[in-house]
Amino acid sequence: TSTVPIPQPPTHWFTRNLPEMDPSFPVASLWRLAAVYGDIFKLDLVARQAVVVSSYELINEIMDQSRFRKNPSGPLKELRALLGDGLFTAYWDEENWHKAHRILMPVFGPIQIRKMFPEMLDSELAFDTIGICGFGYRFNSFYRDEIHPFAKEMAAALIEAGKRANRPSVENYLRIKSAEELNKNIHSMWKLCDDLVADRKRNPKPDARDLLNTMLNASDPQTGEKLSDENIRFNMVTFLVAGHETTSGTLAFLFYLLLKNPETYHKAQKEVDQVLGDGVLKPDHLPQFKYIEACIRETLRFQGPIGLLNIQPIEDTVIGGKYRVTADEIILCSVQGLHHDRRVWGEDADVFRPERLLDGGWERLPPNVWKPFGNGARACIGRFFAEQEMIMAVAMILQRFQVSMVDSNYNLRLKSTLTVKPDGFKMRAVRRPGKG
Numbered sequence: 501t502s503t504v505p506i507p508q509p510p511t512h513w514f515t516r517n518l519p520e521m522d523p524s525f526p527v528a529s530l531w532r533l534a535a536v537y538g539d540i541f542k543l544d545l546v547a548r549q550a551v552v553v554s555s556y557e558l559i560n561e562i563m564d565q566s567r568f569r570k571n572p573s574g575p576l577k578e579l580r581a582l583l584g585d586g587l588f589t590a591y592w593d594e595e596n597w598h599k600a601h602r603i604l605m606p607v608f609g610p611i612q613i614r615k616m617f618p619e620m621l622d623s624e625l626a627f628d629t630i631g632i633c634g635f636g637y638r639f640n641s642f643y644r645d646e647i648h649p650f651a652k653e654m655a656a657a658l659i660e661a662g663k664r665a666n667r668p669s670v671e672n673y674l675r676i677k678s679a680e681e682l683n684k685n686i687h688s689m690w691k692l693c694d695d696l697v698a699d700r701k702r703n704p705k706p707d708a709r710d711l712l713n714t715m716l717n718a719s720d721p722q723t724g725e726k727l728s729d730e731n732i733r734f735n736m737v738t739f740l741v742a743g744h745e746t747t748s749g750t751l752a753f754l755f756y757l758l759l760k761n762p763e764t765y766h767k768a769q770k771e772v773d774q775v776l777g778d779g780v781l782k783p784d785h786l787p788q789f790k791y792i793e794a795c796i797r798e799t800l801r802f803q804g805p806i807g808l809l810n811i812q813p814i815e816d817t818v819i820g821g822k823y824r825v826t827a828d829e830i831i832l833c834s835v836q837g838l839h840h841d842r843r844v845w846g847e848d849a850d851v852f853r854p855e856r857l858l859d860g861g862w863e864r865l866p867p868n869v870w871k872p873f874g875n876g877a878r879a880c881i882g883r884f885f886a887e888q889e890m891i892m893a894v895a896m897i898l899q900r901f902q903v904s905m906v907d908s909n910y911n912l913r914l915k916s917t918l919t920v921k922p923d924g925f926k927m928r929a930v931r932r933p934g935k936g
């Protein structure tokens with residue numbers, strides 16, 4: 501096949517395309533460049549060559565796991581200092597990924613997650629929920645006021661990993677203080693996890709339905725081996741990192757979008773009143789929240805927390821019928837580009853409209869058009885966990901409170917750590933008269 505060159509912004513002799521990247525919000529730099537260079541362009545980021553794709557047509561092709569697979573690069577590679585060969589940051593050929601995937605997949609299935617309902621009900625959102633459902637540990641519960649140090653250390657580590665990936669290596673080398681700080685935070689997070697493991701070994705809780713029991717006791721159905729203590733620690737931190745900001749960011753976007761679109765807010769609240777009335781939320785209610793489910797899915801399309809999927813060709817190949825990509829290049833798939841491609845989502849792609857996913861709309865979606873949880877074998881293992889947690893949170897909040905924006909003129913601004921989230925968005929909740 502004859503190929504054409506992939507467009508590329510002009511390069512600087514020393515820093516190549518690195519000056520195009522804003523280290524504190526790299527994804528936004530890619531959105532800006534996509535508006536100029538189109539559905540596909542390449543960047544020389546000195547340490548790595550990246551091809552950025554933003555259309556349904558190209559991303560649909562790249563989701564083919566027989567030709568492409570996830571390989572962590574950039575911030576994900578930097579995060580290996582903290583998460584090692586845990587599920588999220590493992591390279592595709594690492595045996596520990598396969599082992600942990602086989603051991604943990606069953607406990608993340610919908611039926612097992614439904615059994616975590618009582619623990620989820622009794623936890624504060626996102627971070628605390630993983631602490632309790634994961635390891636029986638209360639980080640920052642209803643019963644304590646200040647933020648747990650782990651949450652602060654994690655936020656700092658994520659921000660620093662993102663920056664390191666988009667700075668020249670000389671600069672990283674010279675920033676000795678930041679490196680020391682990162683290292684200190686990493687060791688403090690590891691220690692907490694190691695202490696929890698040691699404690700569970702000393703005081704086994706055979707009846708606990710949590711992830712730690714599975715990681716400690718289950719053996720890999722294929723090799724009969726158990727997970728090493730080091731890999732358990734990496735996966736504990738991984739669950740906290742992967743499940744915290746993603747879930748809380750999505751809920752923040754969701755409430756922003758509901759408040760900006762009052763008719764969706766009313767429909768969601770009406771659904772909660774019909775299903776729950778003044779009653780207590782029970783597991784059986786969950787499948788009845790059809791409109792809320794559509795709101796969550798539409799939020800994840802409209803503005804999800806994960807901006808990019810890191811994919812690598814298994815061998816040199818041609819995409820889109822004419823662009824050559826090599827096995828040492830990283831393809832960054834823009835989830836935003838995919839989710840707002842008018843050629844598949846239609847002219848109202850930039851409108852928040854949960855109705856598009858109701859009445860068969862969800863079932864009619866073309867393959868690979870909705871990817872907020874990633875792709876294939878490396879898709880989010882925590883998807884059911886997150887979906888159940890979010891439905892529970894939205895239902896309980898709408899049942900009991902009337903929510904509004906503190907600044908009614910607020911318009912969405914974004915910021916990023918490892919994930920994308922709203923900047924400066926504040927809500928106020930007032931008890932609904934006669935409810936709870």
Ligand code: HEM
Binds near residue numbers: 570587738750810875
């Ligand atoms: C992977 C999104 C919640 C654990 C991923 C990936 C995405 C994602 C896009 C793939 C990343 C990539 O391709 O590089 C989300 C979103 C969530 C969410 C949008 C919430 C709304 C959770 C929760 C947990 C979790 C609650 C854990 C309890 C993981 C893990 C992986 C992962 C372990 C790596 C899976 C593997 O490669 O084997 N997630 N996630 N996530 N997520 Fe989530």
